[in-house]
Amino acid sequence: MLFIVKHDNTVLCGVLDAVSGGGKGERMAGTPSCLESTCQDQAHEEPDTADGSASGRTAQTARAFVRDYMAFLLPRDLNSLWTIGAMLMAVLVLMLLSGLTLALTYTPDASLAFSSVETLERRVPFGWLLRSLHMTGATFFMAALYLHVFRGLWYGSYRAPRQGLWSVGTVLLILVMVTAFAGYVLPWGQMSYWGADVAGKAVGAIPLVGNTLEGVFLGGESPGTATLHRMFVLHFTLAFTIVGLVLLHVAILHRRGSTSPSGAAGQDRARMLPFHPYFTVKDGLGVVVLAILFTLVMCFWPGLVTEAANYRPANPLHTPADIEPEWYFLPFYGMLQAVPSKFFGLLVSGGAVAILLVVPWLDRGTAATFAAGRWGGLRWLPRVALGVLVCSCVLAGLAGRHHVQGVWLLLGRLATVGYYLYFLGFLPFYSRLVGREARS
Amino acid sequence: MATRMSPIARPFTRIRSLAALMLPVLAGAGVFASVAQAAPPPGTPAHAPAQNWSFKGPLGHFDLAAVQRGYAVFAGVCASCHSLTQVQFSDLGAMGLTSDQVAALAASWQVAAGRDAEGHLRHRKATPDDMLPRPYADADAARAANRGAVPPDLSRITQVYPGGADRVYALLTGYKPAQTLPLATGPDAAVRRVPARPETGFVNPYAIGHITAMPPPLRDNAVPYADGTQPTAQQEARDVTTFLAWVSIPHADDKRRLGVGVGLYLCFLACLLVILKRRIWSHVTK
Numbered sequence: 001m002l003f004i005v006k007h008d009n010t011v012l013c014g015v016l017d018a019v020s021g022g023g024k025g026e027r028m029a030g031t032p033s034c035l036e037s038t039c040q041d042q043a044h045e046e047p048d049t050a051d052g053s054a055s056g057r058t059a060q061t062a063r064a065f066v067r068d069y070m071a072f073l074l075p076r077d078l079n080s081l082w083t084i085g086a087m088l089m090a091v092l093v094l095m096l097l098s099g100l101t102l103a104l105t106y107t108p109d110a111s112l113a114f115s116s117v118e119t120l121e122r123r124v125p126f127g128w129l130l131r132s133l134h135m136t137g138a139t140f141f142m143a144a145l146y147l148h149v150f151r152g153l154w155y156g157s158y159r160a161p162r163q164g165l166w167s168v169g170t171v172l173l174i175l176v177m178v179t180a181f182a183g184y185v186l187p188w189g190q191m192s193y194w195g196a197d198v199a200g201k202a203v204g205a206i207p208l209v210g211n212t213l214e215g216v217f218l219g220g221e222s223p224g225t226a227t228l229h230r231m232f233v234l235h236f237t238l239a240f241t242i243v244g245l246v247l248l249h250v251a252i253l254h255r256r257g258s259t260s261p262s263g264a265a266g267q268d269r270a271r272m273l274p275f276h277p278y279f280t281v282k283d284g285l286g287v288v289v290l291a292i293l294f295t296l297v298m299c300f301w302p303g304l305v306t307e308a309a310n311y312r313p314a315n316p317l318h319t320p321a322d323i324e325p326e327w328y329f330l331p332f333y334g335m336l337q338a339v340p341s342k343f344f345g346l347l348v349s350g351g352a353v354a355i356l357l358v359v360p361w362l363d364r365g366t367a368a369t370f371a372a373g374r375w376g377g378l379r380w381l382p383r384v385a386l387g388v389l390v391c392s393c394v395l396a397g398l399a400g401r402h403h404v405q406g407v408w409l410l411l412g413r414l415a416t417v418g419y420y421l422y423f424l425g426f427l428p429f430y431s432r433l434v435g436r437e438a439r440s
Numbered sequence: 441m442a443t444r445m446s447p448i449a450r451p452f453t454r455i456r457s458l459a460a461l462m463l464p465v466l467a468g469a470g471v472f473a474s475v476a477q478a479a480p481p482p483g484t485p486a487h488a489p490a491q492n493w494s495f496k497g498p499l500g501h502f503d504l505a506a507v508q509r510g511y512a513v514f515a516g517v518c519a520s521c522h523s524l525t526q527v528q529f530s531d532l533g534a535m536g537l538t539s540d541q542v543a544a545l546a547a548s549w550q551v552a553a554g555r556d557a558e559g560h561l562r563h564r565k566a567t568p569d570d571m572l573p574r575p576y577a578d579a580d581a582a583r584a585a586n587r588g589a590v591p592p593d594l595s596r597i598t599q600v601y602p603g604g605a606d607r608v609y610a611l612l613t614g615y616k617p618a619q620t621l622p623l624a625t626g627p628d629a630a631v632r633r634v635p636a637r638p639e640t641g642f643v644n645p646y647a648i649g650h651i652t653a654m655p656p657p658l659r660d661n662a663v664p665y666a667d668g669t670q671p672t673a674q675q676e677a678r679d680v681t682t683f684l685a686w687v688s689i690p691h692a693d694d695k696r697r698l699g700v701g702v703g704l705y706l707c708f709l710a711c712l713l714v715i716l717k718r719r720i721w722s723h724v725t726k
Contacts, residue, residue, distance in 0.1 A: 076724060118526040118595070121691070128691035129698070277720050285713040292706045299699020300498030302692075311596040311688075 073272035074279055075260030081151040082258070083286030084144050090287045091141045092246065096239060098134040102127075106186065108232040110225040113188035114313040136298040138180055139305040140290065142328035145173060149356065153386055156363070157259045163360035165252045170356045172245050175238055177329070177353065182235040184326060188228065189310030194323045196223040196231070205342035222316060324401060331393045334400030335419070338412035348416060355423045362423055365431030385426040392418035486645040488603050488610035491678075495605075495685055499700075501693050502686045504536040509665055510683025511535065513676045515548075516663035518594065521586065521654075523574040526595040527687060530568040534690055535683075542568050549573060589641075589653035598685040603646075605685045611646040612677040615656040618643050 105124050107116040120127035149169075152158055158166035181199065185192045200223065204214035219226025260266025273279070297304055309320055325333050332349040339345035392415040399412030494503035511532065514524075529546035533539060549566040551573045556562050566573070575591075576582035582590045598605045641651040658673040658680075665671045669679075686692075 077726070115526060122526065122531050123528060128695065132695065273724065278724070281713065281717045281720050285710065285717050288706055288710045288713055292703060292710065295699050295702045295706060299695045299702070302695070308599050311599045 069254070070274065070276035070280075072254055072275040073269065074258050074275060075262070075266035076271055076273045076278075077260055077262050077266050078258065078279070078282075079261050080286065081147070081154075083283050084148045084151065086283030087144050087287055087290045088141065088148060089246070090290070091137050091144065092243070094133060095137045095141060096243065098130045098137065099235075099239060101130050102134055103236070106232075108186070108225075108228040110188065110223075110228060110314070113186065113228055117187045132298050132302060134183075136294060136302075136305050138183065139297075139326070139328070140294055141176065142180060142326075144290070145176060146328070149173065150386075150390070153359070153389070154383075155259055155261055155263075156365075158360040159363065159366055160360070162252075162256050162259065165249065165256055166360055167357060168245060168249045168252060170353075170359075172242060172249060173356065174353055175242050175245065179235055179238040179242065180326070180328065182231040182238070185223075185231040186228065186235065187310060188314045189307075190312045190314055190318075190320050191307050191310040191323070191325075193223055193314030193316065194320060195325055196227055198323055200227075202336065202342065202346050205346055207343060210343075223314075322403070327397070330397035330400040331415075331419075332396075332400075334396035334398070334404060334412045335416045337400060337404035338396070338409065338416050348420075352416075352419060355420070359423065359427065363427040363431045365434050382426075382430065385422055385430070388418055389422040392416075392422070483649040485603070485607070485648055485650075486610075486614075488607040488646055491606050491609055493605055493682065493685070495682070495692065499696065501696065502535075503682060505667060506679045506682040507535045507686045508537075508683075509667065509669060509675075510679035510681070510686075512663050512665065513658070513680035514594075514683055517657050517676075518680065519572075519575065521575055521582075521591040522594045523576075523591075524572045524595050524687060525574060525593050527572050528568070529566060529570055529572065531687075531690060533568075535686060539568070546570065586653060591654070594684055594687070596688045598681070598688045605681050607646055608684060609677055609681040611644060611652070612658055612681065613674060614644050614646045616643045616645060 102120065105116060105120045105127065107113055117131070120131055122128075124130075152166065152169070181195070185196045196218070200214050200218045203217050204210045206213060217227075217230070218224070219230055257267070265271075307324075307326070309322070324330070332352055335352055336345040336349040339348050395411055395415035396419065399408040399415060402408040404412045494500060494506065514522075529542060529549070532545060533542045537545065546566040546568050549570075549572070550563040551566045551570050553562045553564040576585060579590050598608055601607060603610075641647075641653045642655055643650060644652045658676045660672050662673070662676055663671055669675060
C-alpha cells in the first residue's frame, strides 16, 4: 500500500507532512497536489521498471494514477454527508454486478418475462438473493442520490467553479431515473405494465410529436413485447452510460476540488488531508453503515422496497385501482397530476428535475458574498427555504400517493408551487440581495 | 476560522433543525389524511383478525411441518380448482423433503403429455422437473366450470391478496349462514339478507361485497394427515395458509438467516472501522 499507518500513528510516505503533529501543513501549502511525494516515489521505483517495456510503462502510469487519486487532497471538515458519494459508488457496483447476473436468466418477452422472473426467484441458485439485492439497491441508490442532491443544495456545492460538476451530476440523476423506470417495467407485473402505459400516455400528451413519440416509446399501440425490448436495451445501455458519467463526475471533482461545510475556510490547502487513509476509512465506514441498513431492509423488511401488486402478472384487460410508481417518483407523479392539463403536467413534473440543471445560474452568489453582510448573516434563511423545498417534495409525494383527490389536489398544487418557488423565487432573489449588499 | 463544534456533532444539529421544520407540515398532512379518509362503503371486506403465524415478523420462520400438512390440503382440496402456475415439483423439496420424496410426490400427479394417434389427450405421471398442472386449460374453461368465476392462481396469493395470510385464513374459516350478515355498520345499518344460493355465491364477510363464488372448501377430516395432527377444518385452514405463505416467498427463511449472519458480521466490521477511523484521525487537529 502507498501509505502505511504504523502503531504510533505516523503514516509513511511523505504526504503525511500535511497532517501530522499540530496541523503542520506548511510544506504542502505551495504544491498543487502531492506531486512532490509522487515524484519521489517514482524516482525510487525506477530501477524496477527500467527495462522500458510497454507493459512496464502502463503499470507505472496506472500506479501513478492510483497514487495521485489516493493523495487527492480534501478539506478536513467534511461531514458524514460527504460519504454518500462513496455509498453511491458501492451501490452502483452492486447494481451492475447483480444486474448482469440477472440478465442471464431474464427474457424480455411479454409472454415470458413474468415467468422468467419467477424462475429467477424460485429456482435459479441464489436468484432470490440477486433479485433482492437489485431491488433493494434501486431504492437505496435513489435515496442516497436524493440525499446527495440535498447536500449539494444545502452547502451550495453547485457554485463556481463547480457548475460543470453539478451539471454532470444532474444529468446523472436524470439518467438514473430513466434507468430505474425502465428497470421497473422489466418484471412485467401489473404495476410494470400500467406504469409503462401511464408513461406512454404522458409522452403522447406532447403536442404535434406526441403520438409519434409514444409509438417509438411503446413500439405499438399499447405496452407489449416491443416495449420490453426497448426498456431492456435502455436499462442495459444506460447502466454503462451512467458508469462513464460517474467517472467523468469524479474526474471533474478531482480537477475542481471538493467543497466543504465551512465554505471558503475549508478550502485552505494547508488544512486539507489526503484521500487515503483519512477519507478511505471514513468512506469505508459510511459504506458499511449503509450495508447494515441495506441488509436490514433486504432481509427483514423486504415489504418496504417491494410493490405487492407487481407480483401479479401484467393483465392488459384489468386496470388496477391504484396505479402508483415507486416511492422515488411519487413527488413528480404528484406534480404531474396536480396540473389539470396533461401536457403542462408533464412539463411541470419534468421541469422539476430539469430545473436542477440551471441551479448554478439561478443562484449567482459565491461563498465569499455570503460570508459577510446582513442578509448573508441570516444563515437560517437558506435553511428554512430548503426545508420548505424538502417539505414540498414530501407533500407532493404524499399527494401523488393519494392520486391528488380532494384535499390532496390543493396540497399537491401548494407543494408544486413551493418546489418551484425555491428555485425560481428564493435562489435568484437571495443571491441578488446578498450580492448587492456585498457591493455596497 | 476554527469552528468550536466538532464535525461529527454539526450535521446532527442541522438534521434536528430540519426535522423541526418538517414536523408541522407532516402533522398537517396527517390531519388532512384522516379527513380525506371516508367511512368504508358497504360491502368492504371485514378486517381480518391478526393470527400468530410462525412466519410473522422480521425474525419469523416457516413451520415446515405445517407447510407440509398445508401441501396435503392444497393437493387434496384447493388444487381441484386453483393453480400454482409458477411452481415446479422440485421447488417443493425446499419444504423439507428429500429428492426421492419429491419424485414420489410428483408421481402422484398426472400431467398432459400431448395427444395419441387418435387425437385423444394423453397423460403421464409428473416428474420433479414438471410444473404443477393447472386444473383448467384456460380462463374460459375455468369460468364455464365455476359459474362465471375464475379461481385465482395461488403462486403469490398471500403477497398480492390485500390482507395477506390473515385474510386468507379468515376467508377460509369465515363462511356465514345467509341470515346473519349485516352489510353495513352504523346507526342506519340495514341488515340485508343475502341468499346463499349457489347462483349468487356464498356469504363471507372477508370477501369483496361479502359474497364469494368459492364454496366453503374445508371440513373436518377433508384430508388425512400423516403426522397424526387432528385434521379439523380450523387446523386445515391454518396449515394451508402457512403453505400458501411459504409458496409465495419460499426463500424468506434463507434470506432472514443470511440477514442475521451478514448483519452481525457487518456490525463487527463497523466496530473495527470506527476504531480504525478514530486512530487514523486521532492526531488531526480541527
